[in-house]
Amino acid sequence: MMARMSDAEAWSASFGSDASAVYAETLLPTVFVPWAGDLLDVLMVGPGQRLLDVACGPGTLAAVAATRIGSTGAVTGVDPSDTMLDLARRIELVDGAAPVAWLRGPADDIALPTGSFDVVACQQGVQFFPDRRAALVEMRRVCRGGGRMGFSVWRPIDECPSFRAVAAGLSEALGADAADAYRGGPWGWTDPAAMTEVTEGAGFIDVQAVARTLSVRFHSVEQLAATVGAAPVGAQLDASPSEVRRAFLDATAAAIQPFLRGTAVVAPTATTVVTARSPGW
Numbered sequence: 230m231m232a233r234m235s236d237a238e239a240w241s242a243s244f245g246s247d248a249s250a251v252y253a254e255t256l257l258p259t260v261f262v263p264w265a266g267d268l269l270d271v272l273m274v275g276p277g278q279r280l281l282d283v284a285c286g287p288g289t290l291a292a293v294a295a296t297r298i299g300s301t302g303a304v305t306g307v308d309p310s311d312t313m314l315d316l317a318r319r320i321e322l323v324d325g326a327a328p329v330a331w332l333r334g335p336a337d338d339i340a341l342p343t344g345s346f347d348v349v350a351c352q353q354g355v356q357f358f359p360d361r362r363a364a365l366v367e368m369r370r371v372c373r374g375g376g377r378m379g380f381s382v383w384r385p386i387d388e389c390p391s392f393r394a395v396a397a398g399l400s401e402a403l404g405a406d407a408a409d410a411y412r413g414g415p416w417g418w419t420d421p422a423a424m425t426e427v428t429e430g431a432g433f434i435d436v437q438a439v440a441r442t443l444s445v446r447f448h449s450v451e452q453l454a455a456t457v458g459a460a461p462v463g464a465q466l467d468a469s470p471s472e473v474r475r476a477f478l479d480a481t482a483a484a485i486q487p488f489l490r491g492t493a494v495v496a497p498t499a500t501t502v503v504t505a506r507s508p509g510w
């Protein structure tokens with residue numbers, strides 16, 4: 230328990246307040262909110278349901294879900310990062326949205342009752358969990374019998390050209406290790422067979438892993454390049470001399486060139502979405 234908590238806390242510490250601000254301001258509207266809608270579609274989330282958003286971060290999926298579910302249902306978001314939860318608590322929900330509760334904690338130790346949710350969702354979180362099986366066992370425990378679980382993780386970075394371009398920029402400016410560190414975070418767990426295995430091993434049934442794509446738009450190369458600030462390596466780049474930062478921007482721009490539409494970047498992103506049902510506890 231102590232080891233798991235300290236892993237989650239270390240991750241949160243690497244994801245400081247500057248990084249989470251970049252995440253919330255740049256990556257949420259361009260990438261994560263559209264993808265949250267997609268995951269909720271796959272999970273057929275609708276009025277009156279009780280939904281848990283695991284690794285909720287700044288409350289991305291929970292907020293979109295609250296609007297769909299409405300006041301007859303309920304939403305809870307859980308995440309180990311106080312910085313993220315502070316952002317989540319600032320969300321202004323639309324009138325008629327489901328009430329949302331925020332809870333601090335790691336995915337493998339969810340302080341909520343067994344069988345208390347119709348839907349358990351996790352967007353771009355499972356790749357970061359130190360013990361994915363334990364987390365999925367917990368996600369199954371809190372899901373009612375017959376309830377649905379779904380998580381999304383990125384497919385390989387080559388299928389996400391905008392982020393591949395950022396990695397190319399980092400490689401040019403800071404070297405291969407920095408690019409590898411960037412890729413190894415969000416794109417560090419991409420094998421659908423391994424996802425199916427761990428989900429079945431956690432006791433879920435009807436497990437399916439499906440590839441999905443969504444086109445995303447950044448209004449400029451600069452906006453795309455700024456997303457690096459949400460990654461731990463962003464701090465290293467920030468502290469670098471201006472010619473290094475210039476080299477990063479130039480190399481990112483060169484790599485994304487085929488996806489320019491005027492000054493905007495329009496490029497596909499790809500995820501694996503794993504869905505399953507809980508047989509009950």
Ligand SMILES: C[S@@+](CC[C@H](N)C(=O)[O-])C[C@H]1O[C@@H](n2cnc3c(N)ncnc32)[C@H](O)[C@@H]1O
Nearest residue numbers: 237261284285286289310335336352353354357
């Ligand atoms: C890329 S963010 C995704 C956030 C959110 N799901 C979204 O769609 O915007 C990854 C999240 O995983 C959370 N996280 C990292 N380790 C975790 C763990 N062991 N248990 C639960 N969440 C964790 C982080 O705090 C962070 O909020």
